Amino acid sequence: MDPHVVPWTGVVFTSIAAAFALVWRHQNILRYRSRLDIVRKERATAMEKGIPMPELPDYDEGGRPSLDTMASLMRVNPRWPLGVGAILVLGGAGTSLALYLSREPYHNQVWSMGLIPIFVGFGLFLHYRLTR
Numbered sequence: 001m002d003p004h005v006v007p008w009t010g011v012v013f014t015s016i017a018a019a020f021a022l023v024w025r026h027q028n029i030l031r032y033r034s035r036l037d038i039v040r041k042e043r044a045t046a047m048e049k050g051i052p053m054p055e056l057p058d059y060d061e062g063g064r065p066s067l068d069t070m071a072s073l074m075r076v077n078p079r080w081p082l083g084v085g086a087i088l089v090l091g092g093a094g095t096s097l098a099l100y101l102s103r104e105p106y107h108n109q110v111w112s113m114g115l116i117p118i119f120v121g122f123g124l125f126l127h128y129r130l131t132r
């Protein structure tokens with residue numbers, strides 16, 4: 001492999017990850033705004049009927065949602081250790097196998113480095129099992 005290509009692959013993958021992060025953030029903001037519009041419509045309807053109005057979400061200065069409001073909107077799947085653990089175990093196993101089957105002597109010496117993500121993945125499986 002050309003040694004000048006290796007740094008560019010990092011730049012490309014970092015750019016792709018940044019693009020995904022921006023799209024994900026934009027989707028979360030759109031979801032938050034749609035929920036806020038629903039609350040505003042409910043408040044307007046309640047004002048017309050003369051019944052107590054539902055509360056608006058908390059806002060920081062500048063009309064932005066507070067950190068507490070944003071944190072409550074982000075729901076974490078309680079089974080995340082299973083997914084991350086499976087990715088780490090399979091990725092580590094693939095890395096170890098690829099290095100072990102490689103014909104280069106250096107790769108045959110460092111094949112065990114793929115065991116690190118395998119054991120971290122098993123640790124996440126254990127974490128899920130114990131905290132379930």
